Amino acid sequence: MSNGTKAAAELRRDNKGGQSLFRKMFDSDMSVGWLFSLPFLILWAWWFFYPFLQSFIRSFQDANFAALDEAKFIGFQNYVRILQDPEFYRAVLHSLEIVLIAVPVQTLIGLLMAILVNQKIKGKGIFRTVFFIPYITSQIAITTVFMMLFKQGTFVTEFFGLFGFGNVTWFADTNYALMFVAILFIFQQCGFTMIVYLSGLQEVPKDLYEAGQIDGASKWAQFRYITVPFLKPITFFIVSVATILGFQIFDQIAAISRYGALGSPAGATNTVVTYFYQHGIRYMNIGYGSAAVVLFFLIIMIITYLQKKLLDEKG
Amino acid sequence: MKTRKAIAQFGNYTLLIILGALFALPFIYTLYTSLITMQDVNKLAGVSNWTFDNYKMFFTNDAYNVPKWLMNTVIMTAVVILGNLIINPMVGFALAKLDFKGKKLIYWIVVGTMMVPYHMILIPVYVNVAELGWLNSFTGLTVPFLYQALYIFMMRQFFISIPTEFIEAARLDGLTKVGAFWRIVYPLARSSLITMSILAFSGTWNSYLIPVTLTSDPSMYVLVVGLNSVKDMFFENTPLIMAGVVLATLPILIFFFIFQRQYIEGVSSAGVKG
Numbered sequence: 355m356s357n358g359t360k361a362a363a364e365l366r367r368d369n370k371g372g373q374s375l376f377r378k379m380f381d382s383d384m385s386v387g388w389l390f391s392l393p394f395l396i397l398w399a400w401w402f403f404y405p406f407l408q409s410f411i412r413s414f415q416d417a418n419f420a421a422l423d424e425a426k427f428i429g430f431q432n433y434v435r436i437l438q439d440p441e442f443y444r445a446v447l448h449s450l451e452i453v454l455i456a457v458p459v460q461t462l463i464g465l466l467m468a469i470l471v472n473q474k475i476k477g478k479g480i481f482r483t484v485f486f487i488p489y490i491t492s493q494i495a496i497t498t499v500f501m502m503l504f505k506q507g508t509f510v511t512e513f514f515g516l517f518g519f520g521n522v523t524w525f526a527d528t529n530y531a532l533m534f535v536a537i538l539f540i541f542q543q544c545g546f547t548m549i550v551y552l553s554g555l556q557e558v559p560k561d562l563y564e565a566g567q568i569d570g571a572s573k574w575a576q577f578r579y580i581t582v583p584f585l586k587p588i589t590f591f592i593v594s595v596a597t598i599l600g601f602q603i604f605d606q607i608a609a610i611s612r613y614g615a616l617g618s619p620a621g622a623t624n625t626v627v628t629y630f631y632q633h634g635i636r637y638m639n640i641g642y643g644s645a646a647v648v649l650f651f652l653i654i655m656i657i658t659y660l661q662k663k664l665l666d667e668k669g
Numbered sequence: 670m671k672t673r674k675a676i677a678q679f680g681n682y683t684l685l686i687i688l689g690a691l692f693a694l695p696f697i698y699t700l701y702t703s704l705i706t707m708q709d710v711n712k713l714a715g716v717s718n719w720t721f722d723n724y725k726m727f728f729t730n731d732a733y734n735v736p737k738w739l740m741n742t743v744i745m746t747a748v749v750i751l752g753n754l755i756i757n758p759m760v761g762f763a764l765a766k767l768d769f770k771g772k773k774l775i776y777w778i779v780v781g782t783m784m785v786p787y788h789m790i791l792i793p794v795y796v797n798v799a800e801l802g803w804l805n806s807f808t809g810l811t812v813p814f815l816y817q818a819l820y821i822f823m824m825r826q827f828f829i830s831i832p833t834e835f836i837e838a839a840r841l842d843g844l845t846k847v848g849a850f851w852r853i854v855y856p857l858a859r860s861s862l863i864t865m866s867i868l869a870f871s872g873t874w875n876s877y878l879i880p881v882t883l884t885s886d887p888s889m890y891v892l893v894v895g896l897n898s899v900k901d902m903f904f905e906n907t908p909l910i911m912a913g914v915v916l917a918t919l920p921i922l923i924f925f926f927i928f929q930r931q932y933i934e935g936v937s938s939a940g941v942k943g
Contacts, residue, residue, distance in 0.1 A: 398816065502907050635795060
């Protein structure tokens with residue numbers, strides 16, 4: 355064999371080797387699995403895992419954004435200071451109030467909408483759209499509109515005045531501002547609740563109702579003893595999602611605060627979220643803000659855990 | 670029996686109309702007020718007194734540059750959706766159809782990340798973006814958001830439902846698994862990809878918390894942040910602000926009416942399965 359053909363054969367083999375390497379890389383589960391996960395894992399490590407760890411680490415530091423190099427560990431001091439701050443407890447209370455008012459109301463209205471839209475009624479598509487649109491609209495836009503509507507002296511505040519509410523600018527009044535935020539959240543969330551309930555209602559077996567009719571059950575009894583139990587898992591899902599989202603509300607409160615500190619007027623709409631945002635981002639007190647975020651996270655975890663436990667107990 | 674049915678029907682309609690009116694009122698008010706002058710606010714003005722001047726203000730004034738904000742929003746949203754369309758399905762496919770060491774770990778990373786509210790990492794993300802010099806830039810507004818754990822999970826659920834025979838058949842035809850994914854499986858996922866894009870679109874287009882944290886230069890504002898700043902500056906000028914609300918929400922509403930069916934299906938399936 356001459357040198358030339360030897361080289362050519364080698365080249366061919368190499369080429370084949372290259373091809374099989376290529377094939378191996380793009381065809382074995384191991385390499386493709388990691389290859390496909392790699393872009394995500396890089397972004398995740400960089401923009402989730404690392405910041406996630408930082409939130410914990412910074413919470414034990416006295417760290418200011420202007421001089422992060424000089425950050426030093428101070429143990430639990432941030433946590434102690436937060437837990438001694440009456441504003442923090444007020445913020446937790448406000449978060450709870452929003453959730454306790456808005457979640458049941460939006461669940462009931464959403465269910466009512468779903469039942470109404472599920473009937474054989476002309477024009478139900480239009481109503482479904484009208485109910486759903488607030489959910490996909492910017493919350494800043496909706497809050498802006500509601501601020502104009504709930505000013506002192508508009509037809510809306512005068513209408514509410516008939517039911518004993520004061521004719522005041524709702525978002526600027528410490529007694530009404532939190533209620534205003536709850537209304538905004540209800541307005542936004544009902545459409546989502548309706549859609550989820552609607553898909554649940556369509557899965558209730560028809561023969562259950564037929565059996566109920568034969569037994570002479572009234573419409574209300576059918577609803578009470580067939581529909582409600584059937585929708586229980588969905589109700590649980592809706593309440594969990596709305597609770598978590600209720601705790602995370604930010605846009606609406608930021609919008610009504612205008613140039614004032616977050617949580618305006620006078621801290622009446624301060625929540626756990628605005629509390630950490632005010633300290634961590636606005637005041638650039640990274641350590642203190644991070645400790646508040648960790649506490650926020652703990653609250654969410656506890657609520658999720660309690661909900662899970664409640665579900666397990668009730669089966 | 671018949672009258673009872675008629676009464677029930679009447680009751681249904683009454684309730685629907687009351688609820689419908691309550692929910693439609695803010696939108697009608699917005700549209701109407703955006704077309705009138707300040708003197709006519711909260712009064713009924715005849716059509717002859719309507720004007721488009723409020724809208725014109727947004728396109729002729731440098732202080733609030735709506736075309737620029739619209740452009741920023743479009744760029745941000747487009748880049749984020751593109752990233753999500755590439756990165757999420759790849760991971761979803763790996764988790765659904767490939768068997769490899771470390772898969773369990775990646776699965777738990779996805780599920781764990783899904784459950785952490787973004788607030789939890791907002792402060793460090795802000796610090797990191799600032800340290801990279803990415804504040805007030807499209808890099809800062811998009812790179813951290815090119816993937817979304819929830820959508821990875823959704824894509825995984827979809828790919829599990831695709832028969833593995835499709836991949837095997839493609840491999841018999843000489844395609845690698847990578848090739849089988851991009852040429853066969855990815856196109857099959859069209860409806861799931863559309864659902865994901867729709868959800869990502871409205872989420873990104875309407876997002877306020879992140880852009881307001883990562884931008885401070887008005888020329889880098891997105892529509893929602895810009896709208897909020899206009900609202901604060903000209904709070905007494907209700908018609909002007911209402912025109913701004915219409916401009917900021919119109920694109921997403923048009924988008925919604927085009928994709929309404931997929932949109933609602935997407936929300937209910939993300940809700941029930943997710």
